[in-house]
Amino acid sequence: xxxxxxxxxxxxxxxxxxxxxxxxxxxxxxxxxxxxxxxxxxxxxxxxxxxxxxxxxxxxxxxxxxxxxxxxxxxxxxxxxxxxxxxxxxxxxxxxxxxxxxxxxxxxxxxxxxxxxxxxxxxxxxxxxxxxxxxxxxxxxxxxxxxxxxxxxxxxxxxxxxxxxxxxxxxxxxxxxxxxxxxxxxxxxxxxxxxxxxxxxxxxxxxxxxxxxxxxxxxxxxxxxxxxxxxxxxxxxxxxxxxxxxxxxxxxxxxxxxxxxxxxxxxxxxxxxxxxxxxxxxxxxxxxxxxxxxxxxxxxxxxxxxxxxxxxxxxxxxxxxxxxxxxxxxxxxxxxxxxxxxxxxxxxxxxxx
Amino acid sequence: xxxxxxxxxxxxxxxxxxxxxxxxxxxxxxxxxxxxxxxxxxxxxxxxxxxxxxxxxxxxxxxxxxxxxxxxxxxxxxxxxxxxxxxxxxxxxxxxxxxxxxxxxxxxxxxxxxxxxxxxxxxxxxxxxxxxxxxxxxxxxxxxxxxxxxxxxxxxxxxxxxxxxxxxxxxxxxxxxxxxxxxxxxxxxxxxxxxxxxxxxxxxxxxxxxxxxxxxxxxxxxxxxxxxxxxxxxxxxxxxxxxxxxxxxxxxxxxxxxxxxxxxxxxxxxxxxxxxxxxxxxxxxxxxxxxxxxxxxxxxxxxxxxxxxxxxxxxxxxxxxxxxxxxxxxxxxxxxxxxxxxxxxxxxxxxxxxxxxxxxxxxxxxxxxxxxxxxxxxxxxxxxxxxxxxxxxxxxxx
Amino acid sequence: xxxxxxxxxxxxxxxxxxxxxxxxxxxxxxxxxxxxxxxxxxxxxxxxxxxxxxxxxxxxxxxxxxxxxxxxxxxxxxxxxxxxx
Numbered sequence: 134x135x136x137x138x139x140x141x142x143x144x145x146x147x148x149x150x151x152x153x154x155x156x157x158x159x160x161x162x163x164x165x166x167x168x169x170x171x172x173x174x175x176x177x178x179x180x181x182x183x184x185x186x187x188x189x190x191x192x193x194x195x196x197x198x199x200x201x202x203x204x205x206x207x208x209x210x211x212x213x214x215x216x217x218x219x220x221x222x223x224x225x226x227x228x229x230x231x232x233x234x235x236x237x238x239x240x241x242x243x244x245x246x247x248x249x250x251x252x253x254x255x256x257x258x259x260x261x262x263x264x265x266x267x268x269x270x271x272x273x274x275x276x277x278x279x280x281x282x283x284x285x286x287x288x289x290x291x292x293x294x295x296x297x298x299x300x301x302x303x304x305x306x307x308x309x310x311x312x313x314x315x316x317x318x319x320x321x322x323x324x325x326x327x328x329x330x331x332x333x334x335x336x337x338x339x340x341x342x343x344x345x346x347x348x349x350x351x352x353x354x355x356x357x358x359x360x361x362x363x364x365x366x367x368x369x370x371x372x373x374x375x376x377x378x379x380x381x382x383x384x385x386x387x388x389x390x391x392x393x394x395x396x397x398x399x400x401x402x403x404x405x406x407x408x409x410x411x412x413x414x415x416x417x418x419x420x421x422x423x424x425x426x427x428x429x430x431x432x433x434x435x436x437x438x439x440x441x442x443x444x445x446x447x448x449x450x451x452x453x454x455x456x457x458x459x460x461x462x463x464x465x466x467x468x469x470x471x472x473x474x475x476x477x478x479x480x481x482x483x484x485x486x
Numbered sequence: 487x488x489x490x491x492x493x494x495x496x497x498x499x500x501x502x503x504x505x506x507x508x509x510x511x512x513x514x515x516x517x518x519x520x521x522x523x524x525x526x527x528x529x530x531x532x533x534x535x536x537x538x539x540x541x542x543x544x545x546x547x548x549x550x551x552x553x554x555x556x557x558x559x560x561x562x563x564x565x566x567x568x569x570x571x572x573x574x575x576x577x578x579x580x581x582x583x584x585x586x587x588x589x590x591x592x593x594x595x596x597x598x599x600x601x602x603x604x605x606x607x608x609x610x611x612x613x614x615x616x617x618x619x620x621x622x623x624x625x626x627x628x629x630x631x632x633x634x635x636x637x638x639x640x641x642x643x644x645x646x647x648x649x650x651x652x653x654x655x656x657x658x659x660x661x662x663x664x665x666x667x668x669x670x671x672x673x674x675x676x677x678x679x680x681x682x683x684x685x686x687x688x689x690x691x692x693x694x695x696x697x698x699x700x701x702x703x704x705x706x707x708x709x710x711x712x713x714x715x716x717x718x719x720x721x722x723x724x725x726x727x728x729x730x731x732x733x734x735x736x737x738x739x740x741x742x743x744x745x746x747x748x749x750x751x752x753x754x755x756x757x758x759x760x761x762x763x764x765x766x767x768x769x770x771x772x773x774x775x776x777x778x779x780x781x782x783x784x785x786x787x788x789x790x791x792x793x794x795x796x797x798x799x800x801x802x803x804x805x806x807x808x809x810x811x812x813x814x815x816x817x818x819x820x821x822x823x824x825x826x827x828x829x830x831x832x833x834x835x836x837x838x839x840x841x842x843x844x845x846x847x848x849x850x851x852x853x854x855x856x857x858x859x860x861x862x863x864x865x866x867x868x869x870x871x872x873x874x875x876x877x878x879x880x881x882x883x884x
Numbered sequence: 885x886x887x888x889x890x891x892x893x894x895x896x897x898x899x900x901x902x903x904x905x906x907x908x909x910x911x912x913x914x915x916x917x918x919x920x921x922x923x924x925x926x927x928x929x930x931x932x933x934x935x936x937x938x939x940x941x942x943x944x945x946x947x948x949x950x951x952x953x954x955x956x957x958x959x960x961x962x963x964x965x966x967x968x969x
Contacts (some may be wrong), residue, residue, distance in 0.1 A: 181902075181903060181904050182922050185900065185901040185902060185903060186901065186926075213740075218621065218623070219621055220621070220622065220643065225597075225679075228679065228682075228683065229597075229600070229601060229604065229679060232601070232678060232679065232682050233601070233604045233605070236529065237528060237529045237530065237678070237682055238529070238937075239933055239936060239937040240682050240685070240686045240933065241686060241899075241929070241930045241933045242683070242686035242687050242926055242929045242930065243926060243930060245679075245682070245683035245686055245687070246683075246687075246745050246746055246872065246926060248683075249593065249643070249645050249872050249873060250593070250622060250643035250644075250645075251643060251644045251645060251871070251872070251873040251875060252745075252873060254644075254873060255740075255745060255872065255873025255874055255875070256745075256873075258740045258742045258873070258874055259742055259743075259744075259745065259874065261742070262742045263740060263742055264739055264740050264741070264742050264753065264754060264757055265739065265740060266738045266739065266740075267644070267738065267739075267740040267873070267874070267875060268642060268644055268651050268655075268738060268875075269642065269643055269644050269873075270640055270641065270642060270643075271595075271621065271622035271623055271641050271642070271643040272622070272623035272626060272627075272639065272640045272641040273621065273623040273624070273627065275639075275640065276623070276640075276641075279640040282664075283655065286658055286659070286662055286664070289662065290658075290662075307620075309608075310607060310617045310620075311617070313607060313608070313614060313617065314614055314617050314618070363637075363638060363639075363640070364636060364637055364638075365627060365630055365631075365635070365636055365637065365638075365639035366631070366636045367636070368636075431621075476627070477623075686929060686933070687929065688929060688932070688946045744924070744925070745926065746925075746926070747925060
């Protein structure tokens, strides 16, 4: 049976994640309610002829993809699978604004072309001249996980390497609408840290994380991606049962878990879903969270996967991620659980190898 | 050996019919659905023609029994209508008797509402409910919820090849045993955003589009939704289902040539067709009918023609583009054309490529221009989108 | 005509986001598409809109762009011959 290994990762986030050591040395809990990425030097990765049309979000995706492939030593992947929750909001906002403000006159094509959801996947393929399978999932907070599920299907079907990523960008217009309806946390509630904000809404973030998955282990291998499951909705109080079931299908029990990576984002309306698990089923499991470093965006679980992969490789859980004081000596089985506004649930299982 | 993944139900709404039967009747009576735009206020209304569905949004709300507080975009409403027809057509009474999922596709999502209320959102609250339904995923969520599907639900957005990829993923999930049953397809409504977008690319025709014609000037945009129900062999057997056709082949390749234009020699399209034939384990000579992408843009039809010749050589099978009937329905295109492909198999009819007069000088391919009776075992359907996305599906007789 | 040519160079750099270029870098007779400045069909569409918006010249057939936009020189000449603004 084919196994799927994470052999390369590229991460562009609110932190300096150019490499893990730099991240550990410089990481900080976010204090602003709207956070943009720590920008890489785009010129190092993208030719001016291509980058001139790209919004920063697209550039972030291309950079992260390049880094992942480089690390794994892959020149041309056999598939490029991208997840994005909101798509290219910068360009779609721009084109829409132009339509409305100029009454449909003198419109130019670039921002329309760049606004299609599959722009990042398309640009990566164009840059690599990669003619392989290319697809983009745009489904709320399971966009990235659907990409992983697709990749796992391919690995099991004898493909050897796949590039998978999650990307979302902050567009001014989308941000203003989301602020209108209370998706974004009020700034003054963050004075005492994300989990003490006692308020609804999230730290509005953006980022791009890409993973080079292969059916062979390499010296660069971080972890094995074992399984991914998504649920569009789960009845209240049924999350625990679904978690147990997911582990069971992988011949595991909660007691086999060495680490659980949770998606707590400080939203008082929906963090209780995590808290319930933390205080009952997972109370004896080492728990960490990460959105205090990344903010929230619909594909942020890919940042969670970056963190989990690093932990798997280094076998060390940084203090600043911990939600409880449980400790284990060896980290073998890692579960990631994420949801957004009580929907779009995902379970991801990693194991060290 | 399995013939592929079984299709047990279909549903569709387009500018040529509000359900399966109406669509079929229009196809065989050569009744196209292209006209001047009626429901959207746009400065281009006199210089474009579209495939617009008759129902107003209010009528759709009534048809679906939605409450006043609903925040459905037109995309979601069209999608739900088609998905419900498909589920009914498949005689499904208990959706959760088996592991059932939904994979939809859209490019517009809720943009039709976002653009409508662009300024008013900041002045009044009554339309802010549509902010939550802007993203592509929300349309699928609504459709899934209305059908009672809570497990595997996803949305694909790869421009004009979107619903082909949805059908493909559904088939692969069933083959891998990950799911027993999946509703797959797509939906897109007309919007100012897409009308203006395509206008800036200068590929909209001012008249009825002419796929594969030397004098074609561009496409007509359209709106539509269509879904197929795919079920595993086990479900088909247990429930004694009638199989309408099989999804026997599928492939996705990337042209990697340009962001919006297809390569002259149609490389991505060629790769997609070749791979789909390989998956279906059939030879090019076994294809009886091709439902082409055939948008009637100068670029696509030339590129696709080159690709057809690459794959089929001197023996390009009978082919037609049905976009002269419905317009180019973007993310829904592959889904409605999947329905038409299966209708072709079931009724042993090739639907004509309307408005064709003169073959393209470089390639000289001539599509079928009349309703033609023919026994059809295998249909190949193409859908190509921006970002170089090329997808091909093959449907085979049950 | 000289002013127009300089103006066109500045507009091309701005509208097409050619970050690495300055007006002095573009020669009047440099090939704008293909091997010269490396512009492509999307840029051609952008320039068609610019001709309409800034000079009142409407081009309905995108294929005509190839000749008009061959170089700054040909663009400027075309505008001088056809402008309505």
